[in-house]
Amino acid sequence: MSKMVTLTIDGIEVKAPEGSTVLEAAKLANIKIPTLCYLKGINEIGACRICVVDVGAKNLQAACVYPVAEGMKVITNSPKVREARRVTLELILSNHDRKCLTCVRNENCELQNLAKELHVDDIRFEGKTNEYTIDDFSDSIVRDPNKCILCRRCVSVCKNIQTVSAIETNERGFDTIVASPFNMSLKDTPCVNCGQCINVCPVGALREKDNIDRVWKALADPDLHVVVQTAPAVRVAIGEEFGLPIGTRCTGKMVAALKRLGFDKVFDTNTGADLTIMEEGTELIERIKNGGKLPLITSCSPGWIKFIEHNYPDLLDHLSTCKSPQIMLGAIIKSYYAKKMGIDPAKIFVVSVMPCTAKKFEVKRPELSATGYPDVDVSITTREAARMIKEAGIDFNSLPDEHFDDPMGDATGAAVIFGATGGVMEAALRTVVDLLTGKDNEDIEYKAVRGLDGIKVAEVKAGDLTLRAAVAHGLANARKIMDQIREGKADYHFVEIMACPGGCINGGGQPIQPAKVRNEIDVCAERAKAIYSEDENNPIRKSHKNEKIKKLYEEFLEKPGSRKAHELLHTHYHQRENYPEECCGIV
Amino acid sequence: MTCKCENNCADQKEQELLKIIEKHKGKKGALIPVLHDAQDLYGYLPLQVQKIISEQMNIPLAEIYGVVTFYTQFSLHKKGKYQIRVCLGTACYVKGSGKIYEELKKELNLSGDGTTEDGLFSLESCRCIGACGLAPVIMINDDVYGELTPADIPEIIKKYRDRKQGQ
DSSP states (O other), X not given: OOOEEEEEETTEEEEEETTOBHHHHHHHTTOOOOOSSOBTTTBOSOOSOTTEEBOSSSSOEETTTOBOOTTOEEBXXXXXXXXXXXXXXXXXXXXXXXXXXXXXXXXXXXXXXXXXXXXXXXXXXOXXXXXXXXXXXXXXXXXXXXXXXXXXXXXXXXXXXXXXXXXXXXXXXXXXXXXXXXGOOGGGXXXXXXXXXXXXXXXXXXXXXXXXXXXXXXXXXTTOEEEEEEOGGGTTTGGGXXXXXXXXXXXXXXXXXXXXXXXXEEEEHHHHHHHHHHHHHHHHHHHHHTTOOSSEEOOOOHHHHHHHHHHOGGGGGGBOOBOOHHHHHHHHIIIIIHHHHTOOGGGEEEEEEXXXXXXXXXXXXXXXXXXXXXXXXXXEEHHHHHHHHHHTTOOGGGOOOOOOOTTSOOOOHHHHGGGSTTHHHHHHHHHHHHHHHTSOOSOOOOGGGOSSOSEEEEEEEETTEEEEEEEEESHHXXXXXXXXXXXXXXXXXXXXXXXXXXXXGGOTTSOOOOHHHHTTSOHHHHHHHHHHHHHHTOSOXXXXXXXXXXXXXXXXXXXXXXXXXXXXXXXXOOOOOSSOTTOOOOO | OOXXXXXXXXHHHHHHHHHHHHHHTTSTTOHHHHHHHHHHHHSSOOHHHHHHHHHHHTOOHHXXXXXXXXXXXXXXXXXXXXXXXXXXXXXXXXXXXXXXXXXXXXXXXXXXXXXXXXXXXXXXXXXXXXXXXXXXXXXXXXXXXXXXXXXXHHHHHHHHHHHHHHO
C-alpha cells in the first residue's frame, strides 16, 4: 500500500495515495473537475489547461498532472477558476472550425459537451484563424487540422501505444499543427491506418474515410448482387451507437438491420475466420513438421501487416500467407458462392462491416483480387454501418433477432473470438491440438491467451509436442516480440499479433467512447466479455467442426492448403518505404 | 542525395553526417546537437538529412521534424549565397525595420522569408542581432548595415548582384 496523504478539496477532507494527482483525489471526493486533453493511460500532460484548480500557488495548476501533498487545500470552483477555464475554452473555440451541424462527431464531441458544461454562451474572441488543407489522400483516415484542438492524444497513442509516430506536434505558437513530417499526407507515411488516433480524438479532426455513398449506390443498382459480411467485433459494439450499454450482444439485431438496408445476403465474416483457422492451422502444422520458418505469425490484422512491411521487412517470411478472414470470405463469395448461385462475379458487390479502418486500405491492395475482381469491394466501419441504419430510419433497438444467410452464416465459437486479443491463437489451438492428437479434445478454453496483458505466452501440450505460443496486441507490444524474433531470442511456434490494443473489439472503426467513459470503464474488457459469451453460447466451438466449411472443402477447395486454396485464400507481402522522398507536402 | 558535380561531395557530406551522429549518439538529449552540426554541414535540414538522422539515431522522423520546426534556428530550406537577416526586434521595429523588410521582399521578389529562385539571396526575419544603436539593422552574411531607410535597399542588393557577375 502506498502512503496516504490528507488534503482538502473544496473544504472536503480527502485521503489519496501519495503520488496521485489532484484530479484523481477529486474523484475520490466525488468532485468533478472538467478535462479536455486528459485521457487516462494515454495522455496525461496538462496541455489544455481546462482542468485548472487553485492549490494556493501563485498560478492556477492543471489538476490532471498536479500531485497531491499533505495538508494541501484545493479549490476547484471559484470565480477565478471558472473564469480561467472559460477563457481557455473560448480561446480554443475561437480557432476551431465550428461546423458542428455537419461534423461527423456532432453530439459525440467532447469539445461540444464541454462548451455546454462550462456554459459558454458566447465566444468573445475573434481574430485570425488557421486555415489548413484537409488530408484525405489516405484510404482509411481523414485528418482535418481545422478542427484540431491540439490536445495531442492522437500523437501520444500513435507514438507510445503504437510506436508508429506518423504524426507529431509541429511548428510552434499560433502555427502549431499536428501533422506528419514535411506536411506529407498520412498516405505517404508509415501510418498503418489502425485508426487509434480517431478513437482518442475528442473532436472531428480525425475520422475514417467515409465510404457510405459507394454502398448506397451499389444497393440502388438493380444489376448488382450486393452482399455484406460482418466481423466478429462489430456485433458486440454496434449497439453502443444506439445507446445500448457497452458489451451488449447485438448479433441478431445487426443482421436484421442489414437485411432492412437492402443487402441481398448478410454473411458472417466468422465463416472466413473458420476458414482462416483451417488454412493457417494447416500452415502451422506443415511448418512445424517440415522445418519451415517459425514462429509463424498471424496475418489477420491489416494494421499489423503494414507495420511489419514498414518496420520488419526482413521478417516477412514469418507471416502466415493466409489472407485475412474478410478477404478470404470475399474471394469465396466471388468464386464458390458465385458459381453455386450462377451469378457472374462481376455483378457481385461485396461490402464488409469491420471494426477497423485499416481494412479500407486492405481491400484496395491490388494483390487481393483472386477472381480478377477485388475480393472485397468496399469496407465500412461499425460507425458507418450505424450511420446507414440511422439514415434509413431503422429503429435498431426494436428489431427482432435474425440469422445470417446460408451458406456463410453458420460459424463457430472459435471464429467469434477472433474479435478479442488472443482469440485467433485460442481458435487455432482448438483445431491444431485436435489435428495433431487425432482426438476431439474437451479442454478448449485457453485462458492463458485471454485478457488484456500486453504480451501473453502459453505452452500447450499436443501429444508429444509442446506448442509454444505468444500473443501481442498494440504495436508497441508487437515491436517487443518482433525484436526478440530478430535477435533469435523467441522460440515460439506461433505468434498472434493484433495492431489495436485489446484486438478488434477496440479497433479504429468501433464506436467512439469519450474520455469520461474511457476514464471510468474498461471498454475493451466489457466488449471482450460479450465476445466470449457469444463463443460459450455457440454449440460448435471448433473451426474444423463447421459443417459449412467441411462442405466448402468437399465441393470446392478439396483440402486446406490445396492449390485452389492457395490461389484464392493466400497472398504475399512486400517491403514498404518509410517517407518516400518524391512525396511533398499537401499544403 | 544526388549531387550534380563529379567529385562525390554529397557522399562526403553524408560520411561527415554519419561521423557527427556517431559523436553524439547514445548521449541524453543528443538530437539537438546533431541537428545543429548537421545544419552547419548542409546549411539546412532537408528530408534526406532528417531521414538519415532518424534511421541512425532510431528516433522517429516525425519527432525530429517536430523539433526542427519548433526552433526557428533550424531551417528546412536551402539558404542563399547571401543570407540577409532583417532585425524585427523592438528597437529596429520602432525605427521602421518593417518597411525595410517589405522593401527587401519587393526587391527580391519574395512573399516572405525564403530564398530567391536563383539561389543568390535568402531573406530571414530575426529578433535582436545586438546592434540596437544602429537600428534599423540588417546583416548580409557577416556585413552589417545600419540606420537604413527603404531607399537604401536597392543599391545594397545591387552591390551583391554585381559581385556575382564579377566572379
